[in-house]
Amino acid sequence: MTDHLEIDNLYIGFDLSTQQLKLSVIDDNYKLFFEETVHFDKELSHYGTRNGVVLKGETVTCPTLLWVESLDKLLEKLKTIKFPFHKVRVISGAAQQHGSIYWSHNALSLLSSLDSSRPLVHQLTNAFSILQSPTWQDSSTSEQCSELEKLIGGAEVLVNLTGSKAYERFTGNQISKICKTDPTAFSQTSRISLVSSFLASLFLGHYAPIDISDGSGMNLLNIHTKRWEDKLLDICSDGAGSELKEKLGEPEIDGIKILGNVNEYFVKRYGFNKDCKIIPFTGDNPATIISLSVKPGDVIISLGTSDTVLLYTCKPLATLDSHTLCHPFIPNSYLSMLCRKNGSLTREYIRDIYAKDEDNELWNTFNNILNTTKPMKSKIGFYFLLQEIIPFAKGIFRFDNNKLVEEFEDNPNYNVRAIIESQFLSMKLRINKLLRNDKEKIERLIVVGGASNNDEILKILADVFGTKVWKSQIEGKGGISASMGSAIKARLALLKQEIKSINYYEIEENYSLVANPNLNNTKIYEDMVENYQEMEKLVIE
Numbered sequence: 001m002t003d004h005l006e007i008d009n010l011y012i013g014f015d016l017s018t019q020q021l022k023l024s025v026i027d028d029n030y031k032l033f034f035e036e037t038v039h040f041d042k043e044l045s046h047y048g049t050r051n052g053v054v055l056k057g058e059t060v061t062c063p064t065l066l067w068v069e070s071l072d073k074l075l076e077k078l079k080t081i082k083f084p085f086h087k088v089r090v091i092s093g094a095a096q097q098h099g100s101i102y103w104s105h106n107a108l109s110l111l112s113s114l115d116s117s118r119p120l121v122h123q124l125t126n127a128f129s130i131l132q133s134p135t136w137q138d139s140s141t142s143e144q145c146s147e148l149e150k151l152i153g154g155a156e157v158l159v160n161l162t163g164s165k166a167y168e169r170f171t172g173n174q175i176s177k178i179c180k181t182d183p184t185a186f187s188q189t190s191r192i193s194l195v196s197s198f199l200a201s202l203f204l205g206h207y208a209p210i211d212i213s214d215g216s217g218m219n220l221l222n223i224h225t226k227r228w229e230d231k232l233l234d235i236c237s238d239g240a241g242s243e244l245k246e247k248l249g250e251p252e253i254d255g256i257k258i259l260g261n262v263n264e265y266f267v268k269r270y271g272f273n274k275d276c277k278i279i280p281f282t283g284d285n286p287a288t289i290i291s292l293s294v295k296p297g298d299v300i301i302s303l304g305t306s307d308t309v310l311l312y313t314c315k316p317l318a319t320l321d322s323h324t325l326c327h328p329f330i331p332n333s334y335l336s337m338l339c340r341k342n343g344s345l346t347r348e349y350i351r352d353i354y355a356k357d358e359d360n361e362l363w364n365t366f367n368n369i370l371n372t373t374k375p376m377k378s379k380i381g382f383y384f385l386l387q388e389i390i391p392f393a394k395g396i397f398r399f400d401n402n403k404l405v406e407e408f409e410d411n412p413n414y415n416v417r418a419i420i421e422s423q424f425l426s427m428k429l430r431i432n433k434l435l436r437n438d439k440e441k442i443e444r445l446i447v448v449g450g451a452s453n454n455d456e457i458l459k460i461l462a463d464v465f466g467t468k469v470w471k472s473q474i475e476g477k478g479g480i481s482a483s484m485g486s487a488i489k490a491r492l493a494l495l496k497q498e499i500k501s502i503n504y505y506e507i508e509e510n511y512s513l514v515a516n517p518n519l520n521n522t523k524i525y526e527d528m529v530e531n532y533q534e535m536e537k538l539v540i541e
């Protein structure tokens with residue numbers, strides 16, 4: 001922690017992501033003051049999660065109490081080092097999208113009467129009607145998705161209303177599954193939160209609203225009216241639409257609105273100022289967009305647990321492959337998003353088979369292979385360890401000269417290059433569909449997320465796109481863009497309250513060039529695209 005005698009105000013941003021709870025703290029000048037994390041598998045191993053989740057077939061959940069305890073643990077770490085809690089003016093946060101939390105009927109009274117001498121986790125054991133929260137990696141709701149699209153009049157109708165066709169991980173379909181398979185739990189639920197609004201609720205001491213940006217990932221929100229769509233609520237609740245509406249609460253359209261002061265519990269236990277404000281928390285991807293103050297023409301590639309592509313746009317662009325989310329606080333602005341489940345964890349899987357190191361976190365052998373192999377048009381691989389979102393496929397498929405093979409027999413290490421090439425080719429293909437016309441092109445390619453630390457991976461990204469790749473200084477060592485975006489949102493909320501206006505684009509951002517394309521390689525990838533699409537079709541079949 002840097003010296004804070006000269007600093008009057010601090011702003012906290014959380015990110016409750018798949019594998020860890022992260023915290024970034026900034027000062028009035030948006031400068032990073034402090035960061036900390038709690039890693040779920042390593043530091044809360046008694047919950048038995050692997051990579052932050054519990055996997056049972058296509059059902060992927062996380063114990064809700066793990067998330068509660070991760071907050072206890074993080075704040076205790078700060079207390080131990082005498083973090084200046086009293087200087088925090090606003091708390092905000094972000095979280096993995098789509099996951100849902102089911103509060104029991106006594107949750108509100110538990111939240112409002114917390115005893116500051118005890119950790120949260122011991123006091124909230126009865127606060128949930130469902131103990132395992134569905135997460136974004138879940139793909140167990142295909143039946144509900146088909147039903148939703150059928151009853152609303154087709155995938156296109158749903159895209160036009162909500163910004164996305166029906167997706168297994170989207171919260172409306174998760175709720176629909178619970179209504180059908182566990183109606184008792186549904187009736188014992190007083191409120192349904194997203195992971196983001198759940199974390200905000202802990203700080204507020206009562207239920208925080210779902211913000212419209214994270215709410216756009218539910219298949220329930222009309223992204224034009226910014227309200228829940230009654231017909232969708234009915235379909236996803238077996239006809240109990242008005243009951244579901246009550247359980248969701250009104251969506252919040254202003255992502256930088258002050259919701260209230262921090263719950264007394266945090267004042268007494270940690271020394272937060274009683275006037276410290278809480279604002280809506282949002283999804284990790286919208287928060288990443290905020291951290292970079294991006295403009296049209298910027299394309300962000302986030303290489304975290306999931307790999308996502310994010311574009312800022314003023315007009316929603318509905319496609320069957322992408323998602324449109326409302327911006328958390330800029331009116332009439334949207335984000336276009338592509339998401340791949342098989343991001344870092346699938347790269348780790350391939351690393352552990354073909355490029356194992358003494359210290360795996362260094363990725364040395366993996367990078368050595370990337371550095372010493374060249375792109376080969378004849379070898380294409382598809383690596384879908386988890387059920388992929390787009391294309392909807394599962395399994396590992398390798399093609400050598402267009403023939404499906406068990407392994408790249410002449411050089412099995414080629415899998416290391418093939419997975420990276422394949423992930424980026426898939427993104428490139430689909431980004432092209434998001435650019436509206438021939439004139440629209442990628443002005444800047446910006447990378448964030450844990451794997452953006454890896455220069456060899458970034459070189460291939462630059463080669464596949466034929467574009468320079470940039471990284472924001474705000475990302476530091478990588479992986480904190482969502483918590484930084486949340487902290488920035490916290491700072492903006494106070495500015496708006498005090499001077500009634502904000503200019504979000506005034507935030508000074510320094511970008512550094514992290515990879516230059518090798519245009520000879522770009523040409524090879526361009527020649528590969530058509531074949532890649534053909535092989536992908538075979539995989540889907």
Ligand SMILES: Nc1ncnc2c1ncn2[C@@H]1O[C@H](COP(=O)(O)OP(=O)(O)O)[C@@H](O)[C@H]1O
Pocket residue numbers: 017018019020303304305306344345348361362363448449450451452453454478479480
């Ligand atoms: N040098 C590296 N090369 C490749 N991947 C890396 C590297 N460092 C970290 N990662 C990956 O980053 C992932 C975590 O990224 P992060 O953005 O923090 O994810 P999340 O926000 O989903 O928790 C890890 O699963 C790890 O595989």
Ligand SMILES: O=C(CO)[C@@H](O)[C@H](O)COP(=O)(O)O
Pocket residue numbers: 017018019095096097098136169217283284285304305306307308339
């Ligand atoms: O499902 C999505 C976006 O639609 C994922 O991007 C989640 O939001 C998880 O994020 P990370 O933990 O990978 O940051």
